[in-house]
Amino acid sequence: MEAGNEHYDAIIVGSGFGGSVMAYRLAEAGLRVCVLERGKKYPPGSFPRSPYDMSRNFWDPAQGKHGLFNLWSFKGLGGVVSAGLGGGSLIYANVLLRKDEKTFVQEDLNNGGYEYWPVNREQLDPHYDTVERMMGAQRYPIAHEPYKSTAKTKAMQLAAQRMGRDADWQVPPLAVTFGNPGETPVPGEPIHEPLGNTHGRTRTTCRLCGECDIGCNYGSKNTLDYTYLSAAERAGARLYTRAEVKEFWPADGGGFVVQYVDHSQAREGEPLEIPTSLLPRVTLTADRLILSAGTFGTTYLLLKNRRHFPALSGQLGTRFCGNGDLLGFLLKCMDSSTGKLLPRVLDGGHGPVITSAIHFRGKEEGGTGRGYYVEDAGYPEFFNWLYEGSQQLALLKRGVRLASRLTKGWLGFIHDSDVGSEISEMLGRCEVSSTSLPLLAMGRDTPDGNMRLTKEGMLDIDWRTHGSREYFTRVRKSMEDIAKALEGKMVHNPLSYLSRVVTVHPLGGCPMGRAPTEGVVSAEGEAFNYPGLYVADGSVMPGPTGPNPSLTIAALADRFADDLLAGLPRRTSPGRTRRDAEASATREAPPA
Structure with a gap:
């Protein structure tokens, strides 16, 4: 108008x-x-x-x-x-x-x-x-299904517990x-x-x-x-x-x-x-x-x-x-609580982008330095498909196996016409995407x-970033602690090593x-x-x-x-x- x-x-x-x-x-x-x-x-x-x-x-x-x-x-x-x-x-x-x-x-x-x-x-x-x-x-309704089964929310809460920060974890108003x-x-x-x-x-x-x-x-x-x-x-x-x-x-x-x-x-x-x-x-x-x-x-x-x-x-x-603002990535998180080392599913595409936060308090609030928050940072589900599709070699190998199985069926060497399991194997275990999650930090830089x-x-x-070097160093350390608590790897935004961030x-x-x-x-x-x-x-x-x-x-x-x-x-x-x-x-x- x-x-x-x-x-x-x-x-x-x-x-x-x-x-x-x-x-x-x-x-x-x-x-x-x-x-x-x-x-x-x-x-x-x-x-x-x-x-x-x-x-x-x-x-x-x-x-x-x-x-x-x-x-x-x-x-x-x-x-x-x-x-x-x-x-x-x-x-x-x-x-x-x-x-x-x-x-x-x-x-x-x-x-x-x-x-x-x-x-x-x-x-x-x-x-x-x-x-x-x-x-x-409204706060994320974790008392109800399907919300209480949100993997990334549960993982962030677990990380806070293992870091001794139970009281600092919250589901913020959204x-x-x-x-x-x-x-x-x-x-x-x-x-x-x-x-x-x-x-x-x-x-x-x-x-x-x-x-x-x-x-x-x-x-x-x-x-x-x-x-x-x-x-x-x-x-x-x-x-x-x-x-x-x-x-x-x-x-x-x-x-x-x-x-x-x-x-x-x-x-x-x-x-x-x-x-x-x-x-x-x-x-x-x-x-x-x-x-x-x-x-x-x-x-x-x-x-x-x-x-x-x-x-x-x-x-x-x-x-x-x-x-x-600082972006980091949790990769290949695992779960050894059962005695076996199993993939820890984080399922970053399920739920709203942010569901929970851990508050790291600054000196004014009884902590040290300048305070900050680290939040789970989900993404659209189609990112998982892009992520898995980027694993070209593994995808090619699985594709060749599926093509071989289908060809044998068409030629009559195999009489089992149910190929659902084979197609499932073609998709793979999808551990690369399911065990990964971005983390978004924000706080009091200079x-x-x-x-x-x-x-x-x-x-x-x-x-x-050099004016806030101490702040960003502490944030990276906290992200690494979260990754350790979830038995995974922390990969920092490579731009941050060039003294460059995205806000x-x-x-x-x-x-x-x-x-x-x-x-x-x-x-x-x-x-x-x-x-x-x-x-x-x-x-x-x-x-x-x-x-x-x-x-x-x-x-x-x-x-x-x-x-x-x-x-x-x-x-x-x-x-x-x-x-x-x-x-x-x-x-x-x-x-x-």
């Missing part, structure tokens, strides 16, 4: 965890709200799965690609974010963990410190509560519907949604297919398009997709002017004949502008438009980190990165602070020296959250909305009230 030449009380750029929360809160308060999202809508069944479609499922409009994944590559790290209505919620692993109370540190930034949090856990807890209700958080309120969880059942959703489609409970990170085609994930954005739309917010914001500036007399490129008529698959900077633009105006395009997107937009905001803090681009523009106007990040949780760039000398925005999310300009996404973090940051981003946005709305006259909402929306969004956990 195209907007144009319209004025709003608030324009929100981006529809991730910050933008969606702000959109709903402002719309239900009666403000005229517009959300500009560069990506497409993804209703159930629309996420690509075929090799052909997946090869085009990337974001690069100049090359005719308007897909889900936006990949960034810098010297010290790579980053994976998304483009689509619902932002990062479309590809995240659903975990809703709160930032630990004692990690809201307040370091001396003038004496070697890197992060100062101007908010604390007590201030955020009410907002955490609200977001959890709206996102319908933004996934496993069962309807008050009902026993069952995979594939219709989800009860009396008010419907923005896609107008029926969703089903989690089918345990491991496809969370490439888009849930069943709507089992309670992504932002089903929760906050659906509620925002019912409250009157206008949601525009295929709208890529390029430029914005303060308007004469107050407010802001925003220009975006409308991609709704773009021919996907065909590279542009002109630079994207020369594409026609649509112009809107608003009293308030909220940037929620993510750590990469928001910081990049502010750097590109800095000439329009000369009084913006010099802290723009600082305090970048990857939230301590936020010492800087973001800037190159001479060509491209985003660049100066960040290296799915980039943070910082527009950090909160107490003054312009310390941050770009205040503890309420408003930019210093520019009233009405807000930032609400991962870029406002003055340091890592430790656990998965989505819940903290959303909770901060809910807090920012309180500040923005404070003092405004209460208007009659075109939709329902916040209390009604929260009540309908609350989903009880299935019976334990």
Whole structure:
């Protein structure tokens, strides 16, 4: 849908965890709200799965690609974010963990410190509560079958026990519907949604297919398009997709002017004949502008438009980190508990991507160093087929044996026509894939990165793992301990040995602070020296959250909305009230 030449009380750029929360809160308060999202809508069944479609499922409009994944590559790290209505919620692993109370540190930034949090856990807890209700958080229902037989979950719990960390293992809250309120969880059942959703489609409970990170085609994930954005739309917010914001500036007399490129008529698959900077633009105006395009997107937009905001803090681009993300792989895990050395089946493709976590506490929490979490990281089931298919020599040998058996039968040398066992042998024991599992760690690395523009106007990040060497060494050791507990091998991401990591949780760039000398925005999310300009996404973090940051981003946005709305006259909402929306969004956990 195209907007144009319209004025709003608030324009929100981006529809991730910050933008969606702000959109709903402002719309239900009666403000005229517009959300500009560069990506497409993804209703159930629309996420690509075929090799052909997946090869085009990337974001690069100049090359005719308007897909889900936006990949960034810098010297010290790579980053994976998304483009689509619902932002990062479309590809995240659903975990809703709160930032630990004692990690809201307040370091001396003038004496070697890197992060100062101007908010604390007590201030955020009410907002955490609200977001959890709206996102319908449920824990993985391990008291019920088929969930309690999930091999990777049981293995992580066993590893924690063998490491003496029983109390540190948990099944975290997930933004996934496993069962309807008050009902026993069952995979594939219709989800009860009396008010419907923005896609107008029926969703089903989690089918345990491991496809969370490439888009849930069943709507089992309670992504932002089903929760906050659906509620925002019912409250009157206008949601525009295929709208890529390029430029914005303060308007004469107050407010802001925003220009975006409308991609709704773009021919996907065909590279542009002109630079994207020369594409026609649509112009809107608003009293308030909220940037929620993510750590990469928001910081990049502010750097590109800095000439329009000369009084913006010099802290723009600082305090970048990857939230301590580190990927490792468990291989060939075994089980000797019966006296025989047998393969330990982990079955990484069964269940949602993440079901459990082990918390390794930092010095603030009674541990050592900077704390972190290690979580099981499943994957789509078709990865197992690819993995097994890569074992070419073994596959060839089994294929030759099957062909020999079938040929003998066709020639009449064998009279047994039942070849099921032979085909089973052709598939093999599949121990390579079944005994393997990725592990995803995240925690409190050092936020010492800087973001800037190159001479060509491209985003660049100066960040290296050496500033967090001790942290990453401890994380690798913990992963190796988990592998030892499960009698397997740990293979670290080879890129990490080149001081390079891949983050799915980039943070910082527009950090909160107490003054312009310390941050770009205040503890309420408003930019210093520019009233009405807000930032609400991962870029406002003055340091890592430790656990998965989505819940903290959303909770901060809910807090920012309180500040923005404070003092405004209460208007009659075109939709329902916040209390009604929260009540309908609350989903009880299935019976334990």
